[in-house]
Amino acid sequence: xxxxxxxxxxxxxxxxxxxxxxxxxxxxxxxxxxxxxxxxxxxxxxxxxxxxxxxxxxxxxxxxxxxxxxxxxxxxxxxxxxxxxxxxxxxxxxxxxxxxxxxxxxxxxxxxxxxxxxxxxxxxxxxxxxxxxxxxxxxxxxxxxxxxxxxxxxxxxxxxxxxxxxxxxxxxxxxxxxxxxxxxxxxxxxxxxxxxxxxxxxxxxxx
Numbered sequence: 071x072x073x074x075x076x077x078x079x080x081x082x083x084x085x086x087x088x089x090x091x092x093x094x095x096x097x098x099x100x101x102x103x104x105x106x107x108x109x110x111x112x113x114x115x116x117x118x119x120x121x122x123x124x125x126x127x128x129x130x131x132x133x134x135x136x137x138x139x140x141x142x143x144x145x146x147x148x149x150x151x152x153x154x155x156x157x158x159x160x161x162x163x164x165x166x167x168x169x170x171x172x173x174x175x176x177x178x179x180x181x182x183x184x185x186x187x188x189x190x191x192x193x194x195x196x197x198x199x200x201x202x203x204x205x206x207x208x209x210x211x212x213x214x215x216x217x218x219x220x221x222x223x224x225x226x227x228x229x230x231x232x233x234x235x236x237x238x239x240x241x242x243x244x245x246x247x248x249x250x251x252x253x254x255x256x257x258x259x260x261x262x263x264x265x266x267x268x269x270x271x272x273x274x275x276x277x
Contacts, residue, residue, distance in 0.1 A: 073142065073152045074275060075171035079194070080187035081158025084177040084211035084238070086113045087248045088271075089155035092175075093118075094253030095272040097125035101150035107131045108138050108167055109157035121251035135162025142170050151276075160194065168198045175275060176231065177211035177238075180223035192228040199230075209234040209271065236270045244268070 076089040086109070093105040107114040110133040118129045128149070132138035142152060154171070156164040168174065176191055178184040188208060195206050208231045213220050220237065227233040238244070243261035244254045255272075258265040 071146060071150050071152070072172045072276070073146070073154065073170050074173050074175060075154040075156065075167040076175050076177065077154075077156050077164055077167060077171075077191065078158060078176050078178060078184075078187055079160050079164070079190040080178070080184055083158070083179055083184055083187075085158065086117065086155050087244060088175065088177050088211060088238075089114055089153050090117055090248050090251070091244070091253040091255070091268055092272060092275060093127050093151075093153040094124070095255050095268070096151045096153075096276070097127050098253075098255060100125075102148070103127050104145055104149040104152045105129045106138065106142060106152060106154040108133060108135075108154055108163035111157065114155045117248055117251045119251065120249070124252060124256050133157075133163055135164075135166035138163050139166040139170060142166075160190065165194070165198070168194060168204065169202065171204060173275065174204055174206040176206060176208040178208055178223070179212050180210055180220045185223050185226045188226070188231060189228055192230045195230055206231045207234045207275070208232070209274075210237040212240040213237040234271075234274055236267070236274045238267045238271055239264070241267070 115131045154167045156167045241264035
């Protein structure tokens with residue numbers, strides 16, 4: 071089994087949408103998936119409550135870091151995969167998710183504030199790695215269709231975080247599907263480019 075934590079200390083970078091799509095992708099593959107919402111706003115749990123069809127995805131909301139750590143630890147043996155979405159700030163839930171994750175996935179946008187937030191994540195990872203080894207991947211979410219911003223953002227990825235060349239563009243089809251609690255892989259005909267991008271991301275994360 072695997073625990074994937076989708077984290078960033080900055081909000082609005084696509085964490086919840088990414089976590090939802092990863093959870094859906096694994097469920098479509100026949101895996102027993104638990105989606106854990108570690109954000110007090112509860113966006114992931116709210117989105118999943120909108121699902122009307124498709125494979126069932128168990129979901130839980132633990133905004134307190136200690137509770138999140140206890141509950142996910144107990145759930146590890148019951149699920150094939152656990153996907154954790156923590157809020158956009160340095161708090162107890164984010165730190166708990168760091169310590170639980172087999173892989174930390176960090177979505178960010180090609181903007182200066184987002185790139186600077188990667189330094190915060192690198193510092194948190196360095197602190198957590200004093201206790202255990204953690205692999206961390208960063209990728210561009212809501213990436214620009216073209217231009218130098220993507221390349222400049224990629225080159226600024228700090229030491230200790232691997233840059234994943236797979237990017238996901240700013241796709242309306244992805245956000246629309248997420249609002250219905252669905253992954254874009256459940257609606258492949260809506261936007262083939264978005265579907266292909268998400269397939270590549272899922273393959274890279276769960277290779």
